[in-house]
Amino acid sequence: MTEKTAARPATRRGPYAKSAQRRAEIVASATAVFAARGYRGGSLREIAKQLDLSLTSVVHHFPSKSELLVAVLENADSASIDSFESDSQGKGVVYAVLRYVRRNLERQEMLRLLALMAAEASAPDHPAHEWFRDRYERVVTAFTTAVRRDQDLGRISNRRHPELIAAALVAMWDGLQLQWLIDPRRDLMAAVSAGLEDLLGAPAVG
Amino acid sequence: MTEKTAARPATRRGPYAKSAQRRAEIVASATAVFAARGYRGGSLREIAKQLDLSLTSVVHHFPSKSELLVAVLENADSASIDSFESDSQGKGVVYAVLRYVRRNLERQEMLRLLALMAAEASAPDHPAHEWFRDRYERVVTAFTTAVRRDQDLGRISNRRHPELIAAALVAMWDGLQLQWLIDPRRDLMAAVSAGLEDLLGAPAVG
Numbered sequence: 001m002t003e004k005t006a007a008r009p010a011t012r013r014g015p016y017a018k019s020a021q022r023r024a025e026i027v028a029s030a031t032a033v034f035a036a037r038g039y040r041g042g043s044l045r046e047i048a049k050q051l052d053l054s055l056t057s058v059v060h061h062f063p064s065k066s067e068l069l070v071a072v073l074e075n076a077d078s079a080s081i082d083s084f085e086s087d088s089q090g091k092g093v094v095y096a097v098l099r100y101v102r103r104n105l106e107r108q109e110m111l112r113l114l115a116l117m118a119a120e121a122s123a124p125d126h127p128a129h130e131w132f133r134d135r136y137e138r139v140v141t142a143f144t145t146a147v148r149r150d151q152d153l154g155r156i157s158n159r160r161h162p163e164l165i166a167a168a169l170v171a172m173w174d175g176l177q178l179q180w181l182i183d184p185r186r187d188l189m190a191a192v193s194a195g196l197e198d199l200l201g202a203p204a205v206g
Numbered sequence: 207m208t209e210k211t212a213a214r215p216a217t218r219r220g221p222y223a224k225s226a227q228r229r230a231e232i233v234a235s236a237t238a239v240f241a242a243r244g245y246r247g248g249s250l251r252e253i254a255k256q257l258d259l260s261l262t263s264v265v266h267h268f269p270s271k272s273e274l275l276v277a278v279l280e281n282a283d284s285a286s287i288d289s290f291e292s293d294s295q296g297k298g299v300v301y302a303v304l305r306y307v308r309r310n311l312e313r314q315e316m317l318r319l320l321a322l323m324a325a326e327a328s329a330p331d332h333p334a335h336e337w338f339r340d341r342y343e344r345v346v347t348a349f350t351t352a353v354r355r356d357q358d359l360g361r362i363s364n365r366r367h368p369e370l371i372a373a374a375l376v377a378m379w380d381g382l383q384l385q386w387l388i389d390p391r392r393d394l395m396a397a398v399s400a401g402l403e404d405l406l407g408a409p410a411v412g
Contacts, residue, residue: 008320038326042248117397120244122318122387133389140385160400167392168401171381172374179346179377181328183339186373194366199404 023061025051027075030068035113039069039120039128056156062066066127072094073117073131076110081142088146094196096146097173101192112181115174140166150200157201229267230247231257233281239382241319244326245275245334272333277325278391281338282316287348294352298361300402304381307398310383318387321380346372353406363407 010143029050033042044065048058080100087096104111121128143166151158172195178189235256239248250271254264268274286306293302310317327334349372357364378401386394 032211038244038322039244062277107407112325112328115328116244116322118388119318119321119325121323121385129388136385136388160404164275164397164400164405167385167397168378168381168404171385171401172396173379173381174384175377175380176373178324178328178380179373182324182335182342183392184246191370191373191377195377195405198366198407199373201404 016189018063022057023071026053026061026068027060027071031113034069034072034107035116038116039065039126044068065191066075068132069117069128072113073128073135076114076134079140080104081128085102085142085146088142092150092153093143093146093169093200096157097169097196098189099194101173101189103175104187108181110182113176113192115178115181118174128152136170139170143167143170147200172199207383225267228263229277232259232264232267232274233277236278237282237319237320239317239390240275240278240317241322243272244322245332246326250288252272275323275334276337279320279334279341282320283341286310287345291348291352295355299349299352299375299406300360303375303402304395307379307395311394312392314387317383321384321387324380342376345376349373349376356406366379367408371405375402378405 012115020082026047030042033047033050036042037046042065044058044062045055047068051058058068062071082102084096084100087099117128118132120126122134123129141165144163147162147165147169149154150156150163173192174186176186176191176195180186181189229383232253234254235286236248239253239256239311243250248271250264250268251261254261256262265273266278286309288301290306293305318386323334324338325367346369350369351369351377353362353368357368358362379398382392382394382397382401386392387398
């Protein structure tokens with residue numbers, strides 16, 4: 001939401017800019033609260049309290065807790081997928097994934113929140129359930145496109161259907177990130193590098 | 207805990223059996239409550255209420271919420287690792303993993319709980335943090351042993367250090383399971399099969 005406003009500089013003045021800033025503050029507070037208590041354990045009241053705001057003021061910007069959660073998730077996630085797409089187009093999947101992972105090393109708490117929310121929201125009655133189903137579809141599709149392109153260019157092996165590779169890659173990455181969140185002594189970059197090599201394979205000779 | 211009692215048939219009478227049964231009931235109720243609200247959102251009071259017990263009675267069996275959580279996790283997890291070890295010894299990693307995954311298809315809610323708890327407990331101040339760190343170490347070690355054995359027997363490729371393969375395998379599996387929990391239309395068995403083949407590789411010829 002803040003990004004949309006930022007893209008329209010004409011409106012970044014007076015009450016509009018103030019409102020965008022307030023929304024960003026609420027999203028930041030909600031990120032911390034949901035990371036600490038999960039979505040179900042976190043409350044709008046606590047999020048408001050952290051900012052010294054009234055509940056009414058928070059509800060003015062985000063009428064429901066679920067709308068606020070979606071804003072938190074969009075904020076955590078969307079920029080990364082965009083840069084993955086342009087990176088992989090220019091320099092291939094391996095480069096794009098490693099760059100993405102390296103960036104993630106700097107935002108441990110955000111990753112913890114995404115992992116927590118994904119697990120919570122796997123339950124069909126969770127308000128972010130659809131969001132995560134769509135998110136994984138979007139991510140796996142982006143990876144599939146990138147893998148297919150690399151196969152066509154002869155950068156990697158084409159022994160396996162790109163969608164199966166993409167799903168396995170996203171899965172391995174999620175899992176290695178979780179292992180690293182649990183034990184940061186693990187070398188995430190080395191683990192992802194080795195796994196990428198095995199899943200993507202060397203290009204066929206000839 | 208119930209398993210220990212079950213292994214000592216002489217004590218499965220009178221107050222002992224009753225106490226073991228009560229503990230098992232509390233663990234089952236806690237499993238449901240933690241799965242729905244996370245550990246931090248769940249309370250001993252709610253767990254007691256579900257069973258029509260007093261809080262005092264729950265506390266008599268589990269003096270703290272964190273002790274109860276560990277009992278829940280042990281109950282969810284330990285039997286599976288044991289059978290993985292004997293399966294992989296007899297018939298190799300691929301067979302053992304696929305059998306494990308197939309069993310997991312029947313216990314979606316338990317997997318959801320484990321995924322949720324692993325994400326929550328990745329935070330260093332979480333009461334199950336050590337448990338999960340140890341758990342991943344135990345699982346990766348068991349997989350490393352199994353991969354090394356298969357390499358020695360020429361069942362799989364030996365181009366990569368067994369520990370790196372083991373960590374990637376556990377990660378991919380965790381991630382594919384999460385994708386399946388979020389969208390059960392995905393074919394978990396097919397995805398794991400393909401990923402296993404790529405990560406383990408065919409044995410070197412000759």
